[in-house]
Amino acid sequence: MTTYTRQPADPVAEDxxxxxxxxxxxTQDDYLSGVGAFVRTQAAHGRPLLVAVPGERLPLLQDxxxxxxxxxxxxxxxxxxxxxxxxxxxxxxxADRHAGRHPAIVGEPIWVGRTPAETREATRHEAxxxxxxxxxxxxxxxxxxxxxxxxxxxxxxRTHPVVGDGGGYRPSPDYAGPEQVCRECDAPLPEPAAPLVxxxxxxxxxxxxxxxxxxxxxxxxxxxxRTDWLLAVNEATGNSVRHGGGRGTLRxxxxxxxxxxxxxxxxxxxxxxxxxxxPDPLSPAGGRGVWMMHQLCDLVEVRTPPSGLVVRLHLAxx
Amino acid sequence: xRGATASVDGAAASTRHVAVEYSSDAEWAGHLAExxxxxxxxxxxxxxxxxxxxxxxVTRTLTRSxxxxxxxxxxxxxxxxxxxxTYLTGSRFDPDAMIGLWREAVDGAAAQGFQGLRxxxxxxxxxxxxxxxxxxxxxxxxxxxxxxxxxxxxxxCFYDRRLLxxxxxxxxxxxxxxxxxxxxxxGEPGLAVAPLAGPPGFRLSGSAGYESRRVTxxxxxxxxxxxxxxxxxxxxxxxxxxxxxxxDLARAVRRRPYDTPVxxxxxxxxxxxxxxxxxxxxxxxxxxxx
Numbered sequence: 023m024t025t026y027t028r029q030p031a032d033p034v035a036e037d038x039x040x041x042x043x044x045x046x047x048x049t050q051d052d053y054l055s056g057v058g059a060f061v062r063t064q065a066a067h068g069r070p071l072l073v074a075v076p077g078e079r080l081p082l083l084q085d086x087x088x089x090x091x092x093x094x095x096x097x098x099x100x101x102x103x104x105x106x107x108x109x110x111x112x113x114x115x116x117a118d119r120h121a122g123r124h125p126a127i128v129g130e131p132i133w134v135g136r137t138p139a140e141t142r143e144a145t146r147h148e149a150x151x152x153x154x155x156x157x158x159x160x161x162x163x164x165x166x167x168x169x170x171x172x173x174x175x176x177x178x179x180r181t182h183p184v185v186g187d188g189g190g191y192r193p194s195p196d197y198a199g200p201e202q203v204c205r206e207c208d209a210p211l212p213e214p215a216a217p218l219v220x221x222x223x224x225x226x227x228x229x230x231x232x233x234x235x236x237x238x239x240x241x242x243x244x245x246x247x248r249t250d251w252l253l254a255v256n257e258a259t260g261n262s263v264r265h266g267g268g269r270g271t272l273r274x275x276x277x278x279x280x281x282x283x284x285x286x287x288x289x290x291x292x293x294x295x296x297x298x299x300x301p302d303p304l305s306p307a308g309g310r311g312v313w314m315m316h317q318l319c320d321l322v323e324v325r326t327p328p329s330g331l332v333v334r335l336h337l338a339x340x
Numbered sequence: 341x342r343g344a345t346a347s348v349d350g351a352a353a354s355t356r357h358v359a360v361e362y363s364s365d366a367e368w369a370g371h372l373a374e375x376x377x378x379x380x381x382x383x384x385x386x387x388x389x390x391x392x393x394x395x396x397x398v399t400r401t402l403t404r405s406x407x408x409x410x411x412x413x414x415x416x417x418x419x420x421x422x423x424x425x426t427y428l429t430g431s432r433f434d435p436d437a438m439i440g441l442w443r444e445a446v447d448g449a450a451a452q453g454f455q456g457l458r459x460x461x462x463x464x465x466x467x468x469x470x471x472x473x474x475x476x477x478x479x480x481x482x483x484x485x486x487x488x489x490x491x492x493x494x495x496x497c498f499y500d501r502r503l504l505x506x507x508x509x510x511x512x513x514x515x516x517x518x519x520x521x522x523x524x525x526x527g528e529p530g531l532a533v534a535p536l537a538g539p540p541g542f543r544l545s546g547s548a549g550y551e552s553r554r555v556t557x558x559x560x561x562x563x564x565x566x567x568x569x570x571x572x573x574x575x576x577x578x579x580x581x582x583x584x585x586x587x588d589l590a591r592a593v594r595r596r597p598y599d600t601p602v603x604x605x606x607x608x609x610x611x612x613x614x615x616x617x618x619x620x621x622x623x624x625x626x627x628x629x630x
Contacts, residue, residue: 249613304590318613
């Protein structure tokens with residue numbers, strides 16, 4: 023058991039508007055002590071808290087901190103953040119609802135067992151937090167299990183301006199801006215073997231939906247997931263027609279346990295925060311598609327090669 | 341005056357608003373003669389609103405078919421005129437104005453002592469670059485409840501397959517509860533919308549996506565404009581709809597003058613899922629299942 027001679031310093035300086043520290047934890051006690059100290063400090067300041075961590079951590083923290091505090095919202099990140107691309111929307115929504123009260127968040131987007139692709143997108147999410155929360159009054163503490171692979175931990179030093187452990191918090195000398203980290207996350211996507219390829223334009227959108235539906239049926243997707251799949255593919259292909267030059271190419275394939283749909287078109291994506299904030303669904307201007315894809319899919323990968331835009335949607339079959 | 345305030349049940353009204361599709365002059369002439377002959381025999385006034393056809397050809401064709409068109413014209417029982425001279429004279433086609441014109445026309449026929457009014461309208465103007473032509477589908481959807489269930493009127497909408505794109509024609513024809521003409525196609529793909537024969541409302545069938553956004557917009561416009569307080573949107577035959585379509589309908593519901601929610605019948609799974617993501621899109625709807 024690790025015994026602390028002193029509690030980590032409050033990672034929230036009095037004059038800071040937004041703080042985004044990473045907390046590295048080697049043991050469960052480290053975790054409970056470090057996260058627990060953060061939560062208690064924030065609660066003592068009367069700040070509303072969102073604790074979004076892997077589900078198995080929740081009862082441990084609740085045992086330490088109590089379950090009845092009405093100002094703490096508990097969320098299983100394995101579910102809510104299964105797709106890393108939808109976490110930021112949840113955090114922003116919480117911050118919006120508690121604007122003016124200095125909302126505090128514990129967000130643990132990366133855990134042992136995340137796939138490399140998920141981890142890459144979760145790292146992108148961590149970088150984008152700095153962009154999305156710039157100028158806001160809020161604190162987002164991100165615990166990292168030191169059992170994670172070393173490159174993942176190294177990225178955490180790049181995505182968090184402040185890092186901490188049992189010894190306290192300090193500025194991260196390796197911190198890199200969100201644009202740079204996102205560029206590094208744009209790793210080339212692996213080529214599938216023998217995908218089904220469908221070129222489409224506006225007149226072919228209904229056929230694309232039908233093909234995607236057949237694909238889902240062949241994979242025996244449960245009804246609810248079939249609906250998710252169809253809605254997501256529909257939004258991606260519709261965006262190609264609407265924003266991506268009027269046409270696109272849909273590729274469908276299956277990996278172990280996952281259905282993948284990839285849409286390529288000549289569109290551009292200049293705002294890295296697209297789809298990471300809940301849109302107004304009644305807006306005549308649209309803007310719902312990418313956000314919906316993130317909500318509906320287990321992983322969304324977006325790449326912007328010189329040829330245009332690539333969106334890959336992953337849905338677990340199980 | 342009689343008839344103008346009569347109310348007719350929806351089922352009967354559905355047979356009096358008919359989409360007639362044809363592909364040749366001979367087919368056109370056959371439909372024309374059948375319709376006019378029946379109307380004249382019943383003592384009804386018959387009005388033909390020409391668009392692509394010369395009015396003189398209409399009367400000559402009737403005469404060749406054995407209809408005493410000349411006599412009917414002289415007696416005012418037959419009126420052959422162009423759409424441009426009548427309901428397309430304004431700056432743009434306006435469904436609301438058009439519905440008012442039907443009311444006046446039915447009253448006029450009754451005032452002249454006719455047993456009722458029947459009309460043929462060539463709908464080829466819907467494919468022309470005409471202001472307001474994009475509202476034709478909205479109009480076709482609305483008039484079942486707003487005209488045919490209210491007035492003693494029989495109308496055949498003449499759709500010339502040579503003048504309208506197949507997809508556009510299919511959508512417009514399917515907005516009628518009765519269709520006539522050779523080789524009416526079944527199983528036409530895409531999104532279709534039609535009025536309900538029973539309670540006021542509309543039925544969407546097929547699949548609604550970006551490609552069918554104009555159809556959805558027309559359905560939404562008809563929904564918003566409906567004077568019926570109690571309205572049903574039957575989605576039993578709708579396989580899929582996207583969020584833009586749902587948002588269109590949700591905005592339309594908000595434009596209605598009533599607080600009474602629109603009944604959603606048998607909504608597809610996609611709608612339920614989208615309401616989980618965007619609960620506010622369900623405001624103004626009441627879901628029911630049959």
